[in-house]
Amino acid sequence: MRFMMLMLPGGYGDAAPDARPSAEAVEKMMQFNRSLQEAGVLLALDGLHPPASGARVTTVNGKVKVIDGPFAEAHEVIGGYWMIDVSSRDEAIAWASRCPLAPNETIEVRQVFEMADFPLDVQKAAEGFQDMQLSQAS
Amino acid sequence: MTATDIHRTIDAVWRIESARLIAGLARMVRDVGLAEELAQDALVVALERWPESGIPDNPGAWLMTAAKHRAIDQLRRKKLIERKHETLAHEPEFEATDERRELEAMLDDDIGDDLLRLIFTACHPVLSAEARAALTLRLLGGLTTDEIARAFLVPEPTIAQRIVRAKRTLAEKQIPFEVPRGEERNERLASVLEVIYLIFNEGYAATSGDDWMRPELCNEAMRLGRILAGLAPQEPEVLGLLALMEIQASRLRARTTPDGEPILLPDQDRSRWDPLLIRRGLAALQRIEKLGGANGPYALQAAIAAGHARARTVEQTDWTRIATLYAALARVMPSPVVELNRAVAVAMASGPEAGLALVDALADEPLLHNYHLLPSVRGDLLSRLQRHDEARSEFERAAALARNVREKNFLERRAAASASAAHSA
Numbered sequence: 001m002r003f004m005m006l007m008l009p010g011g012y013g014d015a016a017p018d019a020r021p022s023a024e025a026v027e028k029m030m031q032f033n034r035s036l037q038e039a040g041v042l043l044a045l046d047g048l049h050p051p052a053s054g055a056r057v058t059t060v061n062g063k064v065k066v067i068d069g070p071f072a073e074a075h076e077v078i079g080g081y082w083m084i085d086v087s088s089r090d091e092a093i094a095w096a097s098r099c100p101l102a103p104n105e106t107i108e109v110r111q112v113f114e115m116a117d118f119p120l121d122v123q124k125a126a127e128g129f130q131d132m133q134l135s136q137a138s
Numbered sequence: 139m140t141a142t143d144i145h146r147t148i149d150a151v152w153r154i155e156s157a158r159l160i161a162g163l164a165r166m167v168r169d170v171g172l173a174e175e176l177a178q179d180a181l182v183v184a185l186e187r188w189p190e191s192g193i194p195d196n197p198g199a200w201l202m203t204a205a206k207h208r209a210i211d212q213l214r215r216k217k218l219i220e221r222k223h224e225t226l227a228h229e230p231e232f233e234a235t236d237e238r239r240e241l242e243a244m245l246d247d248d249i250g251d252d253l254l255r256l257i258f259t260a261c262h263p264v265l266s267a268e269a270r271a272a273l274t275l276r277l278l279g280g281l282t283t284d285e286i287a288r289a290f291l292v293p294e295p296t297i298a299q300r301i302v303r304a305k306r307t308l309a310e311k312q313i314p315f316e317v318p319r320g321e322e323r324n325e326r327l328a329s330v331l332e333v334i335y336l337i338f339n340e341g342y343a344a345t346s347g348d349d350w351m352r353p354e355l356c357n358e359a360m361r362l363g364r365i366l367a368g369l370a371p372q373e374p375e376v377l378g379l380l381a382l383m384e385i386q387a388s389r390l391r392a393r394t395t396p397d398g399e400p401i402l403l404p405d406q407d408r409s410r411w412d413p414l415l416i417r418r419g420l421a422a423l424q425r426i427e428k429l430g431g432a433n434g435p436y437a438l439q440a441a442i443a444a445g446h447a448r449a450r451t452v453e454q455t456d457w458t459r460i461a462t463l464y465a466a467l468a469r470v471m472p473s474p475v476v477e478l479n480r481a482v483a484v485a486m487a488s489g490p491e492a493g494l495a496l497v498d499a500l501a502d503e504p505l506l507h508n509y510h511l512l513p514s515v516r517g518d519l520l521s522r523l524q525r526h527d528e529a530r531s532e533f534e535r536a537a538a539l540a541r542n543v544r545e546k547n548f549l550e551r552r553a554a555a556s557a558s559a560a561h562s563a
């Protein structure tokens with residue numbers, strides 16, 4: 001089963017738009033990444049620019065509203081993710097527990113939906129969903 | 139945490155740590171069987187202590203230390219015995235601390251290489267393919283004997299015995315715990331890849347049992363393939379096998395009806411194919427090309443699978459390219475089954491007549507003598523050429539040869555359809 005490990009770095013919400021992790025921090029994380037790869041569980045991983053350079057799109061009274069980052073009201077923001085393929089929720093948690101976390105960092109472990117998790121009517125409504133994901137492939 | 143939670147956590151830790159643990163220990167004691175026992179002993183200690191003490195901060199290191207201590211005790215005991223036997227008492231003072239330090243240093247360098255050694259040892263050609271598969275799942279996958287037995291649908295004692303014998307054979311034949319070099323490396327790598335693909339195929343097209351597929355075996359094989367690809371990222375055939383498995387596995391959920399009936403490739407709902415696995419497979423193929431390995435047997439098979447993965451519909455399939463890839467595969471891995479597949483691709487690209495000529499050339503091939511797909515393919519081509527009477531007899535022959543009940547039914551239906559087409563013609 002697939003799990004997303006979402007990295008929630010404390011204070012990332014206020015980070016400057018051009019904030020970048022240090023080489024030292026990246027090196028440390030790369031060791032963890034390599035251990036995931038060597039164990040054959042890593043499917044994908046990415047890091048995200050700070051929210052300060054992002055935007056939130058929402059609707060207010062049916063009208064689209066765009067809010068530029070940083071977002072004052074956001075407590076936790078995502079800094080990056082790993083997608084892993086493991087045999088249980090416990091294994092996903094055990095992996096997250098091995099991540100070299102800085103004192104203000106949190107990892108949220110969330111299972112990725114499979115089509116089979118949905119009742120048939122939802123599966124029907126989602127027809128073509130995987131096709132959309134595939135269009136990025138070629 | 140409740141006791142059950144702790145046990146589940148320990149299971150998860152074991153799953154993550156066991157291969158590295160066994161690999162490190164095997165380098166120290168030079169015996170994978172003994173290494174596994176030591177690792178198991180450490181697990182038993184953890185199961186006793188952790189429910190009381192809680193899970194240690196670094197459970198992997200904890201297990202390694204526990205196992206090391208036992209290993210060192212064992213080695214020292216063995217040495218003492220050897221010394222007694224040899225009655226050589228050159229060193230009256232046995233410097234335990236130094237030796238311990240030396241052994242620990244030895245254990246700490248390069249676990250990655252140890253894992254590779256472990257894979258090569260578990261897949262040593264001195265063992266039967268079945269034994270290699272079971273031992274690999276046990277040592278590298280961290281599966282219990284019971285889990286392996288359930289996956290292969292054989293009784294647990296059979297697997298247990300298979301593993302015990304395999305370990306004994308490795309010890310008796312004094313198989314060195316090392317990564318082979320030079321020409322031998324290529325041969326041995328082929329043996330490793332063969333085992334991983336065997337595990338995958340046992341899951342992908344189960345030869346026995348009620349289920350046509352057992353996806354958990356496919357997942358194990360992909361995990362092993364990814365481990366190997368992480369350890370040997372410059373080996374194009376390792377990437378080729380991984381790409382092949384990932385692209386094939388992308389179809390897992392489209393390959394059966396809700397009742398478990400097989401759905402053949404042309405009839406699958408392609409929107410159910412797994413895009414993440416396809417994407418990874420295609421990316422691996424690009425890397426293989428950069429490494430100059432596009433002509434390896436696994437790379438070619440992966441490229442063929444990718445040919446299907448890229449096509450949104452059967453009609454969009456580039457059959458000419460697939461036929462060319464099969465021709466290349468037949469050159470590096472000559473086999474009548476490859477030739478038969480090439481015939482199918484050629485028939486799709488250039489018409490049934492061209493395909494039939496290739497199939498007819500295989501008629502006397504002894505390896506295909508009892509292979510139901512030969513008459514099945516021939517019947518299909520004949521029926522497309524409106525030669526229904528000949529098609530009927532081919533489908534009947536194919537149905538008689540097919541061992542899978544669902545396939546047999548399908549072929550009988552096609553024979554009947556050909557018979558009625560022959561009558562109305």
